[in-house]
Amino acid sequence: MTTQDAMSWGLHGDPDLLVEAAERLRHGIEMGVYRSHPPGEYAMFGMARMLDAIAFSMRLDSALHRAVVSSATEVAHHVLAYVHAHPPAR
Numbered sequence: 001m002t003t004q005d006a007m008s009w010g011l012h013g014d015p016d017l018l019v020e021a022a023e024r025l026r027h028g029i030e031m032g033v034y035r036s037h038p039p040g041e042y043a044m045f046g047m048a049r050m051l052d053a054i055a056f057s058m059r060l061d062s063a064l065h066r067a068v069v070s071s072a073t074e075v076a077h078h079v080l081a082y083v084h085a086h087p088p089a090r
Contacts, residue, residue, distance in 0.1 A: 013069035015055035021076035022048040022055070024083050051076060 025048040028034055034041040054072045057064055 013058055013064075013073050015058040017080075018051040018055040018058075018072055018076045021079035021083075022051040024079055024085060025051075027085070028083060047075070047079075051079075 025044045029041045029044055029048075032041075034044050051072060054064065054068060058069065
């Protein structure tokens with residue numbers, strides 16, 4: 001990755017980061033982790049879909065407002081930091 005590419009991701013976001021966070025959320029849903037914990041699996045599923053949709057739009061034409069990309073990136077970082085990659089089975 002060149003310096004220009006790194007600067008571009010800082011401005012335009014990294015769709016792979018959003019997809020990774022969405023996958024982690026879906027994995028928790030599959031494991032049944034969110035059933036008894038608020039906000040529940042419906043909210044996590046919606047968040048995963050939103051992150052995937054934003055990542056898709058970023059790859060398609062990058063016609064997203066920087067606030068959308070920035071907030072989605074912030075959510076993705078929080079998911080990857082605080083949602084366990086391999087939640088304990090119930």
